[in-house]
Amino acid sequence: xxxxxxxxxxxxxxxxxxxxxxxxxxxxxxxxxxxxxxxxxxxxxxxxxxxxxxxxxxxxxxxxxxxxxxxxxxxxxxxxxxxxxxxxxxxxxxxxxxxxxxxxxxxxxxxxxxxxxxxxxxx
Numbered sequence: 724x725x726x727x728x729x730x731x732x733x734x735x736x737x738x739x740x741x742x743x744x745x746x747x748x749x750x751x752x753x754x755x756x757x758x759x760x761x762x763x764x765x766x767x768x769x770x771x772x773x774x775x776x777x778x779x780x781x782x783x784x785x786x787x788x789x790x791x792x793x794x795x796x797x798x799x800x801x802x803x804x805x806x807x808x809x810x811x812x813x814x815x816x817x818x819x820x821x822x823x824x825x826x827x828x829x830x831x832x833x834x835x836x837x838x839x840x841x842x843x844x845x846x
Contacts, residue, residue, distance in 0.1 A: 732840030745819030
């Protein structure tokens, strides 16, 4: 298994930026595709972005395309989500997750999850 710990969440005004980090330990980090999901109160968890194991190939939800960037540093066992031009609709708990498959967007395709980090965007 791989253990995942997110950090970097917080409060930001609309138009601002945040960078989330996901530190991994356990199962070889580079053998997993890494994804980011988010869940707002009363809503289902939704896909945000995913990055492949080693080629750096990425895929984004339409709602964040052009504003968010997913990346990874396999030497540091860490995945990142750079979020720019944030708006109140981006307010949610953000989760990183690991999958043996790529590209995948369904929560059921990811078998390891972090505990989440809260992002709040005020207008």
